[in-house]
Amino acid sequence: xxxxxxxxxxxxxxxxxxxQGLDLDIQDGEFVVFVGPSGCxxxxxxxxxxxxxxxxxxxxxxxxxxxxxxxxxxxGIAMVFQSYALYPHMTVAENMAFGLKLAGASKQEIAxxxxxxxxxxxxxxxxxxxxxxxxxxxxxxxxIGRAIVRKPGVFLFDEPLSxxxxxxRVKMRVELARLHSELKTTMVYVTHDQxxxxxxxKRIVVINMGRIEQVGTPLEVxxxxxxxxxxxxxxxxxxxxxxxxxxxxxxxxxxxxxxDGAVLQVRADARTKAEGEKLTLGIRPEHISASxxxxxxxxHGRVQVAERLGDTTFLxxxxxxxxxxxxxxxxxxxxxxxxxxxxxxxxxxxxxLFDSQGQTLPRTPRVRA
Amino acid sequence: xxxVIDKSQRWRVLAAHVFLIALCAVVIFPLLMVISISLRPGxxxxxxxxxxxxxxEHWRFALGLPSTAADGHLVYPxxxxxxxxxxxxxxxxxxxxVALFLSTTAAYAFARIKFTGKKAALMxxxxxxxFPAVLALVxxxxxxxxxxxAFPLFGIDSHWALVLAYSGGIALHIWTIKGFYETIxxxxxxxxxxxxxxxxxxxxxxxxxxxxPILMVIFLLAFIGAIIEYPVASVLLHQQDNLxxxxxxxxxxxxxxxxxxxxxxxxxxxxxxxxxxFVLAQKWMISGLTAGGIKG
Ligand SMILES: Nc1ncnc2c1ncn2[C@@H]1O[C@H](COP(=O)(O)OP(=O)(O)O)[C@@H](O)[C@H]1O
Ligand SMILES: [Mg+2]
Numbered sequence: 150x151x152x153x154x155x156x157x158x159x160x161x162x163x164x165x166x167x168x169q170g171l172d173l174d175i176q177d178g179e180f181v182v183f184v185g186p187s188g189c190x191x192x193x194x195x196x197x198x199x200x201x202x203x204x205x206x207x208x209x210x211x212x213x214x215x216x217x218x219x220x221x222x223x224x225g226i227a228m229v230f231q232s233y234a235l236y237p238h239m240t241v242a243e244n245m246a247f248g249l250k251l252a253g254a255s256k257q258e259i260a261x262x263x264x265x266x267x268x269x270x271x272x273x274x275x276x277x278x279x280x281x282x283x284x285x286x287x288x289x290x291x292x293i294g295r296a297i298v299r300k301p302g303v304f305l306f307d308e309p310l311s312x313x314x315x316x317x318r319v320k321m322r323v324e325l326a327r328l329h330s331e332l333k334t335t336m337v338y339v340t341h342d343q344x345x346x347x348x349x350x351k352r353i354v355v356i357n358m359g360r361i362e363q364v365g366t367p368l369e370v371x372x373x374x375x376x377x378x379x380x381x382x383x384x385x386x387x388x389x390x391x392x393x394x395x396x397x398x399x400x401x402x403x404x405x406x407x408x409d410g411a412v413l414q415v416r417a418d419a420r421t422k423a424e425g426e427k428l429t430l431g432i433r434p435e436h437i438s439a440s441x442x443x444x445x446x447x448x449h450g451r452v453q454v455a456e457r458l459g460d461t462t463f464l465x466x467x468x469x470x471x472x473x474x475x476x477x478x479x480x481x482x483x484x485x486x487x488x489x490x491x492x493x494x495x496x497x498x499x500x501x502l503f504d505s506q507g508q509t510l511p512r513t514p515r516v517r518a
Numbered sequence: 519x520x521x522v523i524d525k526s527q528r529w530r531v532l533a534a535h536v537f538l539i540a541l542c543a544v545v546i547f548p549l550l551m552v553i554s555i556s557l558r559p560g561x562x563x564x565x566x567x568x569x570x571x572x573x574x575e576h577w578r579f580a581l582g583l584p585s586t587a588a589d590g591h592l593v594y595p596x597x598x599x600x601x602x603x604x605x606x607x608x609x610x611x612x613x614x615x616v617a618l619f620l621s622t623t624a625a626y627a628f629a630r631i632k633f634t635g636k637k638a639a640l641m642x643x644x645x646x647x648x649f650p651a652v653l654a655l656v657x658x659x660x661x662x663x664x665x666x667x668a669f670p671l672f673g674i675d676s677h678w679a680l681v682l683a684y685s686g687g688i689a690l691h692i693w694t695i696k697g698f699y700e701t702i703x704x705x706x707x708x709x710x711x712x713x714x715x716x717x718x719x720x721x722x723x724x725x726x727x728x729x730x731p732i733l734m735v736i737f738l739l740a741f742i743g744a745i746i747e748y749p750v751a752s753v754l755l756h757q758q759d760n761l762x763x764x765x766x767x768x769x770x771x772x773x774x775x776x777x778x779x780x781x782x783x784x785x786x787x788x789x790x791x792x793x794x795x796f797v798l799a800q801k802w803m804i805s806g807l808t809a810g811g812i813k814g
Contacts, residue, residue, distance in 0.1 A: 199712060200712075201708050201711065201712070220711070221708075221711050221712045222711065222712060222713065222714030222715075223714075226712070227712065228708075228709070228712050230705045230708070230709060231705075232703060232705050234703065234705035234706045234708065234709040235706075235709075236706060236709070236710070236724055237706075237728060238727040238728055247710070247713050247715075247723075248712075248713035248714055251713060251714045251715055251719065252714055295709075295713075299713070
């Protein structure tokens with residue numbers, strides 16, 4: 150009963166169009182993550198689903214029922230806010246019981262629901278405390294507990310972990326995953342942190358400037374980004390982009406020329422594009438290999454900085470072929486140092502081509518010889 | 519002390535202490551004077567701070583106790599001081615309660631609800647109440663005279679009229695409480711909405727408990743304001759039995775005869791309810807009621 154449909158949803162604040170025609174279909178029990186840069190409208194979308202903002206136009210259906218005009222408490226949702234938003238004058242137990250109490254549930258019912266939620270989140274010892282006597286992580290658990298008690302069809306999380314420190318965030322991330330597998334309730338989760346998105350989501354919804362850029366599983370958006378925005382947003386460090394012009398294209402391979410005349414081949418179908426047309430070539434740092442030996446399909450450059458992190462090494466390379474620095478992620482044994490000349494090899498099947506609108510050109514399968 | 523302090527800093531600390539102690543003395547001196555006058559036999563405004571002989575005649579008078587006259591029989595005080603005190607407390611309590619109720623709800627609307635003309639209403643409220651009530655005395659008298667013709671309960675010489683007049687002066691309270699509400703994160707109220715609270719429940723069950731300290735401050739201010747208010751009360755109340763302490767005390771000071779001693783005793787008495795309310799309210803003025811709701 151926790152499925153969620155959004156149909157051509159628009160939301161404006163005065164003249165500012167924040168959401169511009171969103172369509173989305175979320176299955177019951179799915180864990181969906183909205184990810185996008187700050188200010189792209191993720192929170193606004195979530196608040197529209199919750200009923201905390203009126204939609205300007207469009208439809209929202211939860212559990213098969215149209216809810217645009219239904220108040221938040223009757224939509225079958227529960228929300229966990231970024232700032233926790235606990236009631237500071239109530240104990241943990243009272244915080245969790247508040248909704249049921251308002252709904253007129255009996256004392257036993259309330260006690261049972263609160264105990265159940267406290268058990269799931271392991272916060273039984275905290276039930277009599279006030280929020281001010283809790284740590285950040287504990288407060289977040291209470292906020293989640295308050296949501297669980299409502300037995301919602303859909304959980305809505307708005308950046309619930311962004312106020313926690315790094316190690317606690319990892320811990321809570323794992324717990325949220327466990328919680329989802331335990332409750333099997335639909336969860337809609339907003340974050341600007343792509344690691345959270347990749348690790349938690351069954352499906353990721355990438356949002357930019359109030360529009361959905363791509364919907365897909367974490368690996369789909371990583372391997373098959375539909376445009377330069379998704380390609381650049383998903384993956385860290387971000388994908389390298391360089392301008393190029395099409396030289397020739399056949400059904401399996403496209404040949405492009407970079408600004409200094411260097412030529413690269415890409416496994417993409419660029420036959421729809423004219424010769425000489427401006428395109429963008431993209432490749433992820435982890436797919437480039439850099440070494441001093443000459444390599445096939447490669448660019449020449451010089452190491453600007455080498456960052457050795459122990460488990461990996463990042464090389465920041467200057468190249469005559471592009472104005473930007475090229476980031477390369479290599480294994481820690483790589484011996485290149487700052488100032489060294491090197492060849493960067495670009496495996497053809499790991500390169501992407503984007504047209505002038507930023508759309509990804511179809512990629513062609515790798516043929517094994 | 520954990521921090522190492524420069525020598526010159528010590529002198530500055532000392533100087534600051536001397537200054538503050540002097541300031542305290544200046545502030546406390548008038549109070550001591552009044553106590554001294556009230557305990558001094560006769561009605562003299564001047565004299566030693568510590569009286570040579572202590573007499574309770576003024577206190578007996580203020581408390582309505584009979585005193586023995588020169589010819590031997592008991593004389594009862596001719597002015598109902600305790601009754602005035604009671605009137606003051608009654609009017610102050612009622613008007614502070616009404617003012618509190620009106621200003622918390624109005625401030626909530628101004629802080630959280632969107633409506634047209636909000637800014638204009640806020641500014642207008644503020645501007646209008648910047649004029650001292652004295653300027654409107656004639657109008658106030660005329661208005662309550664008229665009201666009294668229709669509803670005698672709210673006419674001249676009625677405490678309800680005074681309560682009504684005082685309850686109007688809430689612009690400043692509204693601004694103060696509004697400022698406080700605006701420091702409370704909206705998410706807490708939104709969480710309550712998601713939990714199924716109606717706007718009234720959100721206000722009453724979530725916002726108000728957090729606002730208790732500021733509400734106590736407002737109550738106290740309104741209470742003190744009503745106790746010490748003179749001009750409006752002097753226009754609206756006439757009969758001797760109806761007067762508030764502030765108006766009644768004036769009766770000690772005739773043109774020919776200044777009963778400084780009685781006046782001083784009455785003045786201290788009128789400070790009493792303020793002290794009591796302050797001590798009671800202080801318990802609730804603990805800070806940090808909103809702590810812990812968000813982030814951390
Ligand atoms: N109540 C509001 N009034 C006006 N503009 C708003 C309001 N809420 C959000 N916005 C604007 O909408 C845009 C998206 O905001 P938000 O949904 O909070 O972004 P995100 O959560 O993705 O960081 C921002 O540019 C923000 O300024
Ligand atoms: Mg946000």
